[in-house]
Amino acid sequence: MEALQNIRERRSIRQYKDIPVTAEQITQIVEAARFAPTWKNSQTVRYHAVLDKALKDRIAAEGTLNFSKNGSNIRSAAALVVLTTVDGIAGYEPDGSPTTTKGAHWQSFDAGIACQTFCLAAHDLGLGTLIMGIFDEPKIRELLRIPDGESISALIAVGYADTAPNAPKRKETSELLQIIE
Numbered sequence: 001m002e003a004l005q006n007i008r009e010r011r012s013i014r015q016y017k018d019i020p021v022t023a024e025q026i027t028q029i030v031e032a033a034r035f036a037p038t039w040k041n042s043q044t045v046r047y048h049a050v051l052d053k054a055l056k057d058r059i060a061a062e063g064t065l066n067f068s069k070n071g072s073n074i075r076s077a078a079a080l081v082v083l084t085t086v087d088g089i090a091g092y093e094p095d096g097s098p099t100t101t102k103g104a105h106w107q108s109f110d111a112g113i114a115c116q117t118f119c120l121a122a123h124d125l126g127l128g129t130l131i132m133g134i135f136d137e138p139k140i141r142e143l144l145r146i147p148d149g150e151s152i153s154a155l156i157a158v159g160y161a162d163t164a165p166n167a168p169k170r171k172e173t174s175e176l177l178q179i180i181e
């Protein structure tokens with residue numbers, strides 16, 4: 001698939017077919033996502049992939065802050081990837097001091113790039129995804145035993161799409177772009 005077509009066609013998928021996603025498929029996606037750029041190539045993004053249905057259902061029931069739509073999204077998907085980042089590296093000097101005035105901003109920045117790279121790679125391989133920002137971090141940390149020193153940046157549902165939603169309306173390019181010549 002052409003890159004520009006992939007970027008335009010990727011959609012957030014909230015209904016999935018009842019078809020499993022394998023560890024090999026998730027590995028193939030992360031093989032691509034690991035080439036996402038990161039702060040000083042620090043590569044602090046981690047992927048915790050839940051294929052186990054019982055654990056995924058517990059996350060859906062207990063880890064979505066009662067935002068029931070995300071509970072349904074997670075239940076519907078074959079897999080849930082919990083994207084984390086190692087704290088205190090992206091944006092910081094080895095002595096722990098912030099390199100810029102933006103502090104931990106760069107940690108989130110790296111997570112976002114990696115997250116989109118993951119979703120585009122999945123789309124290229126025929127899999128749908130949904131990024132979710134509404135989740136109960138302490139509960140999911142506990143359920144997945146996320147190591148201290150890693151923060152959860154986002155959840156990503158993964159599976160075979162059972163819908164083909166239209167793109168939500170985008171602003172015109174002219175509203176977004178200032179060209180200074």
Ligand SMILES: Cc1cc2nc3c(=O)[nH]c(=O)nc-3n(C[C@H](O)[C@H](O)[C@H](O)COP(=O)(O)O)c2cc1C
Nearest residue numbers: 010011012014069070073130131132133134167168
């Ligand atoms: C940081 C972030 C958090 C999001 N959180 C949620 C969420 O919790 N639940 C949900 O259903 N969609 C969530 N979305 C998906 C957006 O609603 C979606 O990307 C947007 O409506 C554009 O649709 P598209 O992805 O199909 O282009 C999130 C997207 C991003 C980038």
